Amino acid sequence: MPSYQAPVDEVLFLFNDVFNWSSYAELPGFADAPMDVVEAILTEAAKLAEDQFQPVNMIGDREGCVRNADGSVTTPKGFKAAYDAFKAGEWLSLPASPTYGGQGLPATLAAMVNEFIQSANMALSMYPGLTQSAVAAINVHANDDLKAIYLPKMISAEWSGTMNLTEPHCGTDLGLLKTKAVRKADGSFAITGQKIFISAGEHDLTSNIIHLVLARIEGAPSGTKGISLFIVPKFIPDAAGNPGLRNGVTLGSIEHKMGIHGNATCVMNYDGATGWLIGEENRGLNAMFVMMNEARLGVALQGLSQSVVAYQNAAIYARERLQGRSLSGVKAPDKVADPIIVHPDIRRLLMTMRAYNEAGRAFIVWAYLKSDVVHRSSDKACVQAADDLLGLMTPVLKGVLTDIGFQSAVDAQQVFGGHGYVGEWGMEQFVRDARIAMIYEGANGIQALDLVGRKLPKDGGRAIMAFFKEVGTFLKTHAETKELASLLPPLNEGLQCLQKATGWFMQNAMAKPDNAGSGSYDYMNLLGHVTMGYMWALMVQAAEARFAEGRCEADWVAAKRTTAAFYMQKIMPQTKLYLARIEAGSETLMAMDADAF
16 A cells, blocks of 8 residues: 655745745735745645545545446545545635635645645546636636636635546647537527546536536637637526536546546536636637646646655665665675665666656746746736746646656556556556646647747747756856855756757758657757756755755755766766757658558
8 A cells, every 4th residue: 555745844945945935925925925834834735635635546546436327426435525625624725816715825835735635646636626727717817707606616616627628539739629609698608519538527526517618609710719718517506606507518428547547537518508708709728728837737746746656655665675685795684685775776766766856846846936926926027037937848847747757657666566566556556647647738749849839939039048047147156166066067068958959949940840840859858857957956055055054964965965966967968868869850750651650
């Protein structure tokens, strides 16, 4: 039976020492979240994750969701009680607008709470996670009447939310969607069509489910320019704001999936269902992208979360499992064999997971702080700079961290050997659960294309140039800092590879777009690995300062130094490989005729 312990101290280190939480005190919400309050919130979130969510994770995987004869869905045993504990703690309201019952606290804090519950139970965490994204889209684009009806109940977690994009014949290419909206005399619309892969589309955790649905109004232009977004509730709210008449939206079936069995992934049928327009007609993708960007950051967190929980269990197992003797001599003479953690290859797996986990969490905190600046600051220059980097890094976070999450789950399974292939140990569930994060909310290849095709050249490359400047300034500023002496040369080499790759695209992608497509995945990983290297430099700098002030133990800072050194020596050199692949271009990739495959 796997276990989980929320990394509260690691999050506090990032907030307090690495990113200077107090420097954001002037932003709305941060003043209400001083470090003692933050620590209390994270401690309670850890209890929720460890005591309520984690114990039903394996149960959810084994039982799955059940479609009943009346079209309702029963979630796995224990899910409702855990969700009710989440609702009672008002966790969904943490970052939401106080106007509609939210607490208005930083999104960065809410993200770390989400990491905890996702690590504990990815499938269960998706129910409130989708609601959080739907709340963001409604808050930005809906009119005041719709906000007043839906946001208070969703923010309180009494009602949940979904996003309905994909149809049987179209996924990424939403311009092909067929779901139609017919205008009604009262200003609402009749929505008809079918949507697939709808996470949390039907369940028994909340009294109402609010679907955000993309559809095309009759007479609207074809393609993506003619798509609108609608609120379509399962039950139409009555005059008092409570669930009233059943709407024309029903469950078709529950998808039989590789993982996340505890989340009801549904085929949803809309048969003249009543819906209300969100935002402007034919501008639905703009509104939905608010939700999708929120969701992509949430999926990046899912990648991290599965990597973290898989690592924790693999490390425990490696310290306890006796097998063979150390190559350098017996380490446990009082036992029949040494624990497998003495073996270099086991340590390779564990150190790789650990190095990625700590850097990945720092990367996410760094990005979420920029999101808080974008949504809370009144300084236009700061908002623009933060928005530039957040836009650039969102596809990187989603793509790179979910790739890492899956690989870490596989590596943890390898540490367990044959036991990792057996269900009772939990490792194979982590592998299956982590796999979906690489696919949904835009498959990782799409994230890479978005990065290279849209985000990189946007505003003349302003965002990537700002990143070059930030890392370059750090390297120059700390060139003589002895504690960073071994870390900066590999970081600088990685940065140079990134700059060369960026220049190569500028010279070779315009005339031959396939070069951009060919190198996009490697570029996404190159940027991600350089950024995580930068995160490690920031963390070691902060850890050394903490140690110098007597605020941590020698063993703790030594572990930070060693893990950072491992990242720079064993992982950062991959940037040279990514550059070589990019510079190889697309000739061999595109040379064969399709019929030859």
